[in-house]
Amino acid sequence: MQKEWSLEFGGRDLVIESGALAKQANGSVLVRYGESVILVTATMDDPRPGMDFFPLMVNYEERLYSAGKIPGGFIKREGRPSEAATLTSRLIDRPLRPLFPEGMRDDVQIIATVLSVDNDNPPDIAAMIGASAALCISDIPFDGPIGGVKVGMVEDEFVINPTLEQQEESPLDLIVAGNEAGVMMVESAADEVKEEQLLDAIEFGHQEIKKVISLQEEIVAEIGKEKETDIRLAVYEDEDVEAEVKEYVGEQIKEALQITDKLERNQQLDKIRTETKEHFAEKFSETEDAEHKNKVVKSTLGDLKKQAIRSLVIEEGIRIDGRQKDEVRPIWCKVGLLPRTHGSGVFTRGETQALTVATLGAVGDEQILDGLEDADSKRYMHHYNFPSFSVGETGPIRGPGRREIGHGALGEKALKPMIPDYDEFPYTIRVVSEVLESNGSTSQASICGSTLALMDAGVPIKKPVAGIAMGLMKEGDQLAILTDIQGIEDFNGDMDFKVAGTEDGVTALQMDIKIDGVSKEILAEALEQAKIGRLHILEEMSKAISEPRDHLSPYAPNIITMEIDPDKIRDVIGPGGKTIKKIVEVTGAKLDIDDDGTVVIAAEDQASGFEAQEMVNKITEDVEVGKIYEGEVKKTTHYGAFVEVLPGKDGLLHISEMADHHVKKVEDLMEEGDEVTVKVTGIDDKDRINLSRKDALAELENEED
Secondary structure (H helix, E strand, C coil): CCEEEEEEECCEEEEEEECCCCCCCCEEEEEEECCEEEEEEEEEECCCCCCCCCCEEEEEECCHHHHCCCCCCCCCCCCCCCHHHHHHHHHHHHHHHHHCCCCECCEEEEEEEEEECECCECHHHHHHHHHHHHHHHCCCCCCCCCEEEEEEEECCEEEECCCHHHHHHCCEEEEEEECCCCEEEEEEEEEEECHHHHHHHHHHHHHHHHHHHHHHHHHHHHHCCCCCCCCCECCCCCHHHHHHHHHHHCCHHHHHHCCCCHHHHHHHHHHHHHHHHHHHHHHCCCCCCHHHHHHHHHHHHHHHHHHHHHHHHHCCCCCCCCCCCCCCCCEEEEECCCCCCCEEEEEEECCEEEEEEEEEECHHHCEECCCCCCCCEECEEEEEECCHHHHCCCCCCCCCCHHHHHHHHHHHHHHHHHCCCCCCCCCEEEEEEEEEECCCCHHHHHHHHHHHHHHHCCCCCCCCCEEEEEEEEEECCEEEEEECCCHHHHHCCCEEEEEEECCCCEEEEEEEECCCCCCHHHHHHHHHHHHHHHHHHHHHHHCCCCCCCCCCCCCCCEEEEEECCHHHHHHHHCHHHHHHHHHHHHHCCEEEECCCCEEEEEECCHHHHHHHHHHHHHHHCCCCCCCEEEEEEEEEECCEEEEEEECCEEEEEEHHHCCCCCCCCHHHCCCCCCEEEEEEEEECCCCCEEEEHHHHHHHHHHHHC
């Protein structure tokens, strides 16, 4: 039986329906927000053999028919997910994942299918709310509900789920997700927004989220199923075994964790784990429940490591590498590493290193977007690669996964506000960050490396951007906020808080919280600590390059925009396109001419671009009386020669004006194809040009004297 529930959400009706569609799923809802309609289903299956992690899969499925579009290309049907769809899947996954039972191994899949899209009413937020609702009414164990909301800022006032028009005016694009207790996830792009404004926006969004949570609680009370209890939990407990392992290991793990070098530390930890597991495997080999006890040993070792890390940081104030809580690892930067690329930068922070390469292209190199986005293309692209050698491992080389796409998008958000407008810098820009070493915060290192590469390429970015990852460890009333976290601190901490920006404000923020009870005061302290760290990093980066180069690489394409008199467009094109074809043939450049006289020249290198520009200048230039030109003899007669002083503009060089002595025959001095120096001595009322070689030579000789 179909039922529906609704509330006013950001000035529009949010409607959740259930009971009519996809009834064989464990839970399904149809979410309507404006004219955006999303079907969200949640299903669960038995765990796969050998599964040692929670296999949650979230799929945000775009259907182009939802926006009245037919897919491009030959196949004419949707293929692999677009980047936007992949990012939305990650967005939904992040606040949901921590709310499943610890150790759960059953397969859970959430599919959000976009059936109708109205970009003024964000389908991604509706899908996130639908995912929570579908899980909550199902029998799948889930400690929800959660809600999500977009926050914009128009004329210094916060706006819930801004329309496209409002978003264009807003310097803030913030997504907040959370439960009744607090915020669990934040994703933001901003144009140098102050930290205080961000905090207020997050709080504003969380108040709206509570309304959505109340609606879902109402739905669960009416149609919610009883939660399944027969699920696979990979939680292995045995108090006696745990006590034995703890006694056997003693302080070894704590001592190993204080080794500063990552590889050496990991080797020592691996040695302790191996010796401990072998010791107890032999001890339990004759017992009936040996397999269970060995799993308890493995689980206890992980717990001891986590406890030791947190104890060192929270109680003793000791970080694994010996730093203070607010201290950034040593930084080393270099630009111009690669001679043939358009720009390159290496950013190293501790044992994390990113090499970024910037490439400039013409307008035609923009990325075409074939999805549900309102935009058709984009001219700035930021890509991120994470090869296995960066952590000293082997692995297959595949296309970018969700992590790579997510980190690339975060870097793009961070730098996009600082990219110059097309009118100022008419290039398509792509940066690619290659992670060469990884020990935490690689996404932020890629942002720093990209800033260096863009400045090395001569891109006139408005201001340098740096990124830093913050962490939190909290036990009761004790807490530690950590600047520039390493991978091990991230994995064992309670918050991953990435902040990127300039010296004047935040341009991107991404936050995931694993615990309840992170107050606004804690977030404020973390943001302030992040700002101090960011300013320090920017200062270190400036030692390598402080401002964009004033020239482009000689290997970069040359894109020149120039204005000509619209009446002279026909001269540049020439009869039957003859003139413009010649420019293309000689220089290899491409020319686009608008009706208003705007000429865009795109050449593969600097020299070709300037050559094409000079040819256009000569074609559109007016011949000046008294000016000296280098011209080409086009035709000779018995009384003189016709010399082309500018493209398409010939003048008569009379035989009497060829030299300061008597010339019997023109052919004695010049013939067709010769280059000659001439001076324009006059232009009559019929635009006929008179030239003199002897006056030009005399004038040049006087200048030399």
